[in-house]
Amino acid sequence: MSALQDRYPDDFAHCYGCGRLNAHGLHVKSEWEGGVCVARFRPAAYHIALPGFVYGGLIASLADCHAMATAAGARMAADGLTPGRDQTPRFVTAGLHVDFLRPTPLGPELRLEARPTDIGEKKVVVEMSVYAGETECVRARVIAVRAPATMRPAEKA
Amino acid sequence: MSALQDRYPDDFAHCYGCGRLNAHGLHVKSEWEGGVCVARFRPAAYHIALPGFVYGGLIASLADCHAMATAAGARMAADGLTPGRDQTPRFVTAGLHVDFLRPTPLGPELRLEARPTDIGEKKVVVEMSVYAGETECVRARVIAVRAPATMRPAEKA
Numbered sequence: 387m388s389a390l391q392d393r394y395p396d397d398f399a400h401c402y403g404c405g406r407l408n409a410h411g412l413h414v415k416s417e418w419e420g421g422v423c424v425a426r427f428r429p430a431a432y433h434i435a436l437p438g439f440v441y442g443g444l445i446a447s448l449a450d451c452h453a454m455a456t457a458a459g460a461r462m463a464a465d466g467l468t469p470g471r472d473q474t475p476r477f478v479t480a481g482l483h484v485d486f487l488r489p490t491p492l493g494p495e496l497r498l499e500a501r502p503t504d505i506g507e508k509k510v511v512v513e514m515s516v517y518a519g520e521t522e523c524v525r526a527r528v529i530a531v532r533a534p535a536t537m538r539p540a541e542k543a
Numbered sequence: 544m545s546a547l548q549d550r551y552p553d554d555f556a557h558c559y560g561c562g563r564l565n566a567h568g569l570h571v572k573s574e575w576e577g578g579v580c581v582a583r584f585r586p587a588a589y590h591i592a593l594p595g596f597v598y599g600g601l602i603a604s605l606a607d608c609h610a611m612a613t614a615a616g617a618r619m620a621a622d623g624l625t626p627g628r629d630q631t632p633r634f635v636t637a638g639l640h641v642d643f644l645r646p647t648p649l650g651p652e653l654r655l656e657a658r659p660t661d662i663g664e665k666k667v668v669v670e671m672s673v674y675a676g677e678t679e680c681v682r683a684r685v686i687a688v689r690a691p692a693t694m695r696p697a698e699k700a
Contacts, residue, residue: 402590402598410589432567433559435635436694441559442636443604450600478592479599483640489694537593537646 389415390423390455393474403451414448416455416500423456425498433492440490445516445524450479452498453528457510460502477510478537481529487522494519508532546572547580547612550631560608571605573612573657580613582655590649597647602673602681607636609655610685614667617659634667635694638686644679651676665689
């Protein structure tokens with residue numbers, strides 16, 4: 387199964403965090419596993435805050451893109467749309483609230499587990515935990531909103 | 544005058560966001576201008592969410608590092624310490640809350656203006672605005688805490 391981000395329309399696929407068309411980016415990939423949307427990411431050696439610990443800004447970036455994908459997927463499901471056939475809606479971040487419970491060790495693969503907790507027509511709230519191995523290191527609450535028309539120059543309505 | 548980050552001890556200078564010793568990083572630089580701590584940053588062409596708009600994860604990263612520097616500077620001032628002579632204390636991020644007021648256009652230099660709003664012994668709260676040109680696009684509230692001993696392998700007490 388392909389990731390949610392792989393089904394974004396081309397003009398929504400340039401994101402530094404998750405765009406398949408951004409050669410410099412992080413390429414976050416999110417997939418549903420049951421009712422949980424999951425992304426896995428292995429930080430590079432230079433993605434550190436202090437030696438041995440993952441940079442918080444990277445984790446915030448992963449949370450951001452993973453939440454937008456979760457919101458898009460949740461909205462599609464609520465609308466009865468079919469991934470791959472129907473267009474994936476575009477969400478952008480209105481609020482990104484990240485709480486670092488403990489330092490995130492560099493080394494283990496990171497696993498982001500997200501759940502949509504409020505699925506509105508134009509706004510979806512996503513809550514997630516970030517695990518390094520089995521240890522929950524970070525929680526985030528992200529508010530996703532439908533991209534305003536001013537941000538969608540090439541979208542076909 | 545050098546930036547706050549240029550005075551971090553070497554083992555605190557590897558941060559992806561602001562470490563002078565991180566060859567791959569963003570190199571955020573923060574300086575006081577009166578009572579406001581200011582950082583300026585020009586995103587790369589690939590630091591986008593959608594074409595024409597700055598990636599929110601980048602802005603969260605800038606806010607993160609800028610807030611840690613602001614916290615360190617505020618704590619030093621409160622303790623009567625002298626930058627360059629006394630060691631700069633290490634803060635890490637406990638909470639990073641970013642509210643995107645409007646899309647941030649790619650092009651203008653970004654300016655982060657931060658103020659410490661609660662300066663505790665071990666915890667400093669920093670509030671900031673991010674401007675693209677003259678337009679305030681983002682607000683952030685960041686909770687900085689003194690780095691725990693487990694994160695400070697090389698610190699000389």
